[in-house]
Amino acid sequence: MSVQTATKTASSTGVLEKFAYDNTIVKYFGIATIVWGLTGMLVGLLVALQIFIPEANLGNEYTTFGRIRPLHTNAVIFAFVGNAIFAGVYYSMPRLLKARMYSDTLGWIHFWGWQLIIVSAVITLPLGFTSSKEYAELEWPIDIAIALVWVAFGINMLGTIFKRRERHMYVAIWFYLASFLTVAVLHIFNSFALPVSFMKSYSAYAGVQDALVQWWYGHNAVAFFLTTPYLGLMYYFLPKAANRPVYSYKLSIVHFWSLIFLYIWAGPHHLLYTALPEWAQVLGTAFSIMLIAPSWGGMINGLLTLRGAWDKVRKDPVLKFMVVAVTAYGMATFEGPMLSLKNVNAIAHYTDWIVAHVHIGALGWNGFLTFGILYWLWPRMWNTQLASTKLANTHFWLGTLGIIFYALPLYVAALTQSLMWKEATEMGRLAYPNFLETVLQIVPMYILRAFGGALYLAGAVVMVFNLWKTAKIGSFIKEEEDQAPALAKKYENSGNEFWHKVWERKPVLFTTLATVAILIGGAVEIIPTILVKSNVPTIASVQPYTPLELQGRDVYISHGCVGCHSQMIRPFRHETERYGEYSKAGEFVYDRPFLWGSKRTGPDLHRVGGKYPDSWHYNHMVDPRSMSPGSLMPPYPFMVDKKLDVASTPAKIRTLQKLGVPYEEGYDAQAIEDLMEQANGIVEGLKASGIEVKPDTEIVALIAYLQRLGTDISKPSEEDGEEVASR
């Protein structure tokens, strides 16, 4: 093979230079990942309890499930995993490129900027400022801050690459680069929105298009935030910890390029059997299946690197964590494509299967690799030995048991619930027409899941103690000296250099090619969905929301109702029997953002309009169990007193007009009057049922929205119209 001869570097021409690596920033990012990791897991545990103990919502809007769940996901993804990525990159990158990070100042801007963003998330999410798009919930000012800090990180990486003393970029660097690029593209495009006010905006996309863009983002947040940077980390820390050569250079080339190219296409598998055009769904499935081998390439290269080091795995907790992490990665990336198959997805979607699946990834792959890296980094940065191998082993077993207790019960829960949803009687009726019955059935599994989460958290606490002890017995090395020859200005290759080796020493070319690879998939799926009209057949009777309904929708968004209630009835008999006519693409054209949801802890709400009287909704929101005995839904009594921000209505109407919603010219002036009229109508109706409520409250707006949901498609005939009006 020509590879060997071609890599002869021209090192002899360079002058030997001395420099130092900065460990302080690695320490800071490392501590941040620990602190936020514990926080994220603790919040996760609270959420797990809230699912079966409504009292755990603590009786106020700020700690209620709908607000806390996004806090958990954001904390774990962007705070725990994010800081771990940065710690790993700031440690490995300068060492792989034989150059100190480009700028200490940028590094610190990056560090503090990122922590500030997390703090702002911790404040704004419980307050109800949310775009409701999963893993992209933060509102527009924070989105801008994220983009800026991310660019600072990128400049710091690229700067380091340009002043490197290593001619070729190692595979870890490829993954870092691709991650940086893709996350930037995803974040910017998915966050397009028109601001209404300081903390409120409407998505630039509506309905089906918003759903597609969101899951193009959502899926690839998993791919390029939780996966590719971690593969980069694996390629550095695993061979380091095992002290073994990487198994296959060729495999790393094949799986890198195929992974980043194919991943982008798979987003639509989150929207199977929805109103998304079917060609896009089919593409999503096909590309998900094609992802099996590229994903496994990473696992295989990791595991085979351990060939000849298995005796070490028995003794070294670092390698133990890494082996389980890589195996969990392999499991999750096999399960993912299987879940993308139509018939499997028909069972698993909206159930806890998906929750179990992501936690195999998050707890197993991200969590365990992070723990392995931290156990490896700490003794090195503090120039000592790990304080206690025994405690690290304890952590390992607590963590592993935690994952098992987390995932297995949820698999059982998911299958049970899904089959209960589908089961029909002899006469073709639903065997379990009451949705609640299917939830209460799986409560024991929810309890076991929370136990698993608690075990995992306990393990992490043990780690904190161990690392703290390690730091205490060692002494921190702030600057780590190293030396390497400077790169010669001109590179003389031996003539038959392997083609990929050429790319590896040309960062601009490499980055450009990677950008092209990641743009193709998204462009092919998204552009036609937005531009080609036939993809979203319009329905004449579908009209924009009234001002009160619009405000009610924003209340729904703000309280995170989408966390438990989908608004997407799939074309299955058991769903149309339970909820009504299946959802059509044309029904969502005024939905900014879309609210299809991804998990049904409660029933679908797309056709809830007109199903129950206003007074039922009122009583149900104040105390769900009064209307639905045994319900696990959190109570929302505070909605009764909370004033609706009526004054914001004209601005909202104007913003939507700019986005193309056909309100009449000048309707913003009329909006408040219409809003109050509709609200007073609802208040009158409630009074007849003996309920006194003020018209300008959140609950009235929410009732208006709920009663509108899914009713446009069957616009009532004149006779029925009177009945509706008289309600």
Place this chain on the structure above:
Amino acid sequence: MKFINKIGKLGMILFGLAMFAAPHGVSAQESKSFWETFGQLEMEQQVLLGLLVTVIVMVILLLGVIVYLISFMYAQMSPATDAVEKQSAFAAWWEKFDEKYVTGKMTPIKEEKDKMLDHSFDGIVELDNHMPPWLKYTFYFTIVFGVVYFSYYTVLGIGATQTEEYQEEQRIAAIKIEKAKQNALATIDENTVQFTTETPALTDGQRIFEANCAACHAKDGGGGVGPNLADEYFIHGNSISDVFKVVKYGVRSKGMIPWEDQLSPEEMQNVSSYVLTLVGTEPANPKDPEGEKMEMDSETPLEAIDATASL
């Protein structure tokens, strides 16, 4: 040693097999005869079958992984032997096949220096091994699968769209329901409904009432969101047929849900009967009367009320 090696390779086959079997299970549905039989199964059976295949594949897969890993560990831990064993023809064939299509030529660890690229990144060296053939062929296979799958559903238009699937599902269900109706005894409707006083029926009615109706009408029928059922005022009539109709079809404009999709005719008869037995009782928090005052039919026997009261 040899034995363990074989097991290791067996693991590799299982590993590879599982990889192939999974997408196969699905693509097999595309072949006509299998699809026909599959289509005749009920939805739940199809679902279960799919699940079963997935689970079995996962089990085989994990088994493969375990055996594969064990063989590695064993090879690592056991002392090296140079004993040459006689090979059977099959073993020789297998070894060749294995080298070409499954594990590939794995360089012994002792010789891996030859495979090393002559450069290290911060001390990390890369080997110039080929990617394992089984992984390579898996990749090829999934690409073919992807192309076929996409064409099958879009370009060629053979695969059913989700709307077509739904219509088919509805059609099959309609036939099934029709059959079930023929087999069932004459069903109860608003014309044939009877006020029943039998204790088991009323007990059942009470159970249904408390599970489904109590939310709006209160457990003792005193009313809440819905009207008071215990007074002698009626909005939609007081005969068993009137009540049955309200239960069955609902009164959408007033928020009463139709129950015909959720309760069987017999259950609706039982709960309607139970509701009539509530008339004249004294609920804890009665809602104000709505509708017109009506005399109860003499056929409403007070015994029935006494019977349920003692339950």
